[in-house]
Amino acid sequence: MYNEYYGFREAPFQMTPNARLFFPSxxxxxxxxxxxxxxxxxxxxxxxxxxxxxxxxxxxxxxxxxxxxxxxxxxxxxxxxxxxxxxxxxxxxxxxxxxxxxxxxxxxxxxxxxxxxxxxxxxxxxxxxxxxxxxxxxxxxxxxxxxxxxxxxxxxxxxxxxxxxxxxxxxxxxxxxxxxxxxxxxTGLSAEETHAYVEHRLRAVGWDGRPNWEPEALDSVHRHSAGIPRRINRLCSRVLLAGALEETWTFTSGLVESTAQELEDDLGAGPRGAMAGQNFGDGDPAELARRLGSVEGMIARHDRVLGRLADLFNMQRSKA
Structure with missing residues (x-):
């Protein structure tokens, strides 16, 4: 979906090995x-x-x-x-x-x-x-x-x-x-090589600088991926999806951070996974409020994503 939105010829961060997209780190x-x-x-x-x-x-x-x-x-x-x-x-x-x-x-x-x-x-x-x-x-x-x-x-x-x-x-x-x-x-790519790797993969599919990735966003990509190419691909693909759903053309560190957290939550390794099986009625009230706020924010974000997906689906169906 984000390929059409951002005008890419194909997915820049596909998981399948592709010699054509080889990055010479x-x-x-x-x-x-x-x-x-x-x-x-x-x-x-x-x-x-x-x-x-x-x-x-x-x-x-x-x-x-x-x-x-x-x-x-x-x-x-x-x-x-x-x-x-x-x-x-x-x-x-x-x-x-x-x-x-x-x-x-x-x-x-x-x-x-x-x-x-x-x-x-x-x-x-x-x-x-x-x-x-x-x-x-x-x-x-x-x-x-x-x-x-x-x-x-x-x-x-x-x-x-x-x-x-x-x-x-x-x-x-x-x-x-x-x-x-x-x-x-x-070993993993350095921070500088991670910046270059992301741009290399984007240019290979027709990227002209838009959407714009702020340097801090690419720093966050490196931090969450440890410079491992497959992890970079997975995270950047989800960032592009989030960007298309939110109709943004500037990718910030905040967007990468929230997307990385969602990936961790999907795999049961983030805060939501850590909270599984815990009693929300136990512990400090401030901590309880923080957890509930985190969950509510996550639900609200997912609701926005689902709403945007439904809108896009209806648009495509009407075109057909």
Whole structure:
């Protein structure tokens, strides 16, 4: 709805990773260079870790978009809790090799598949922090596959949350760790980068400076998101919705703060969630009044939003 109101070609803060909207922060640019360096070596592992929503998947989407399909064949596995044999089967399927038979048969089939065509083969394993030791060891065995001339047949990129780094530091994975050629940990954007990130995403969909985001509003976005891109996207999308509903073209820190509070309340993490299960008749009268005032203000705001949505719905229906 806010796309039409503000004249955007598409949603600027969509949650789905989009390489076209990649923002080259200092951290993401360094992570990209680590990936490119690792791929230039033609063997081993490259590891990229970061908090949920830090931009790991978007980074790899950008990498894949830049790789020449005639030179690279890229397969991807998104894992949760996958046993070693299941992971081997997934890898075989990703490269078009038969999945049936004994482990030795499947490994041989994968090796044969990796020697077809002129491309170098890359396997990207997402959410790798969920893999047990045995599955990670299976990946190490896959990385050892070589061709007739002794050339390595497969490179592996591991993407995961911070606990992946702790897992890889285990003495049980010493052999795998020795095959890691490059590793990088993505952190949140700085306050300045958060300002630039929001404007970058807006310009990509046709933003011309309106609606205007006050600097203090973007400071609030950074404070509530810790600079994590997915959190920024979620908050800014809701701010745009609130702005369209209130028909405002200037976004203030107050608007961001109230929207962030509503997001927390929706997830049960804010004041409303904290008040759940409490007896409003207990405690200090001033505190009770403050809580009731907060709830009444929230209800009034929601009523305004619902009213505006109803008006917009009726307008669209009348146009139809």
């Amino acid at each position: 200092s951290g993401h640019s360094r992570a990209e260079r680590h990936l490119l360096f690792g791929l230039s070596q033609g063997e081993g592992f490259v590891v990229v870790t970061g908090e949920v929503g830090a931009g790991k998947t978007t980074l790899v989407e950008r990498l894949c978009a830049r790789l020449d399909p005639s030179g690279f064949a890229v397969a991807r596995i998104a894992t949760t809790q996958v046993a070693a044999d299941d992971l081997l089967a997934l890898a075989a399927d990703a490269f078009g090799a038969p999945m049936e038979g004994s482990k030795a048969t499947v490994l041989r089939a994968v090796g044969n598949a990796l020697q077809t065509g002129p491309q170098r083969h890359v396997l990207i394993v997402d959410e790798a922090q969920a893999l047990p030791f045995a599955a990670l060891e299976e990946l190490r065995m896959l990385s050892n596959l070589t061709g007739d001339q002794g050339q390595p047949l497969l490179q592996i990129i591991l993407l995961g949350q911070p606990q992946l780094r702790r897992t890889l530091s285990s003495p049980d994975l010493d052999q795998l760790r020795q095959r890691i050629l490059a590793s990088y940990h993505l």
